[in-house]
Amino acid sequence: MARTEETVLTAQREFRDQLLRHGLLISTGVPGLYGRSGEFEDTVQRIDGFVAAHGAGDHPEVMRFPPIIDRSLFERSGYLKSFPQLAGSVHSFEGDERKHRELLQAVEQGRDWSTELPHAGVVLTPAACYPVYPLFAGALPAGGRLVDVMSYCFRHEPSDDSGRMQMFRMHEHVRAADPESTVSWREAWIGRSERLTIALGLDARSEVASDPFFGRGGKLLAVNQREERLKLEIVTPIGSDEQPTAIISLNYHRDHFAHIFGIRTADGEVAHTACVGFGLERMALALYRQHGFDRTTWPPSVREMLGL
């Protein structure tokens, strides 16, 4: 392991331990799965409201979804091509009393009781915007559509970095329109996002980024994504100063979802889509990291922004 990587891991573990000691996060025994204290949750809720308010002037349609989605929609989305390692498939017991006795025997003997469970027709939501694209199917109204969503999301990546949780909340604004409107909408959010992080007193910068695509083929996809600036991120220190973490992600999908779900503009052209996602726990963690564990001592301007 390289020296820098070691330093980063040590810093991340130290910060996580501090969060646990201050009672802001609660250990569950599973890496990347934490309970939240009342105060931490309150901070997340305030950030959620702050983020929603920044997009409210655009009058988005507000929707909320539980953190599971239709399995067939998930298959169509292409997620399994790019990020199979992060997905969470849900499985349930179906069977009679004999099967049930076998299940309980497996539990008792410490064997895996879940190997034969059939899938339950749903998977955990990988990003808050996934339930939205199928709803755009068909011809969009003139001017396109804009949706505000927020939900818990799942990513199977157990980690000691508090900034990399297995379940976390993402607030997103999702746009579907003609290519030009979609691009300029994302451009507007770059400026907004920078102002938003400045208002929160965070030491942040924007950069061109790529997704953690699976495998060797994934490396090419990542290079292409960077070259075409399809993914931009606002990053800020959370677990370590050396390796800042994305708190806002601005993604331009071109016609990827429009092709899959049959989304057309009012003129009948293939639509384009884009989304801006805010990592709510990450933003809260960045505030504790950079302004201290005692919320009453945060800069007055930041406290005012969050209504504290």
Place this chain on the structure above:
Amino acid sequence: MARTEETVLTAQREFRDQLLRHGLLISTGVPGLYGRSGEFEDTVQRIDGFVAAHGAGDHPEVMRFPPIIDRSLFERSGYLKSFPQLAGSVHSFEGDERKHRELLQAVEQGRDWSTELPHAGVVLTPAACYPVYPLFAGALPAGGRLVDVMSYCFRHEPSDDSGRMQMFRMHEHVRAADPESTVSWREAWIGRSERLTIALGLDARSEVASDPFFGRGGKLLAVNQREERLKLEIVTPIGSDEQPTAIISLNYHRDHFAHIFGIRTADGEVAHTACVGFGLERMALALYRQHGFDRTTWPPSVREMLGL
């Protein structure tokens, strides 16, 4: 199918269709899995605050957990003995590029791509209180402990009844103490729950209830649970008038969780536990059912209670 059962199913489907037509719920194609409109979500949030306020005078510790829990804790809880059919086990892909190609081939050919996925060490949360009991392990402080939790919960029971969702939110107050204090705490919540439903103008009544235990052995457990009045419910019409639905559940576990997780009173005795759970979506649905789909026409006293 008996005549009454048919009438109930027809009424439930009719009410669900009305909710979809009014745009309060959004279809996802999966039975029992819905998006929520901005207004419906707002109603749920107001009920959540209303429920929390009713218990705030007891100064509970506030905790919030994501909707997955540690698989080993889930095994120990005994849930698989009683309700295997409702559980949701989470599975993730692990493998190399060859395995990934096989996975994608299965998707392409419409075969099940998830049969060989290993479990991910977590399961979906079956009730909001499950992450709390292990935290009580050891000796309780004098007077015991009281926790306020709220989370999305999963139950694998696809249904056309909007009052029976696969994912829904439950707000709970969880008590661990000596047997006498635990029993009297639950007693106090029976009165509170009745006052709370009256304040919301709901046509509700309390009754002795039982859980949907699995199999023939489960029938005996249910009889025992009723005889000992371990589960009380406040029920009110949601999908049909003939068959009211539980919106509040008051459960006394005796020493079940205390034995499993080693919870003792300050005096070293085995503790008892109890919980009171509020079904937030169900309460919202009951309000729309009984006061109408237009929230502005709800009774003034109800609107005032919810800050509308």
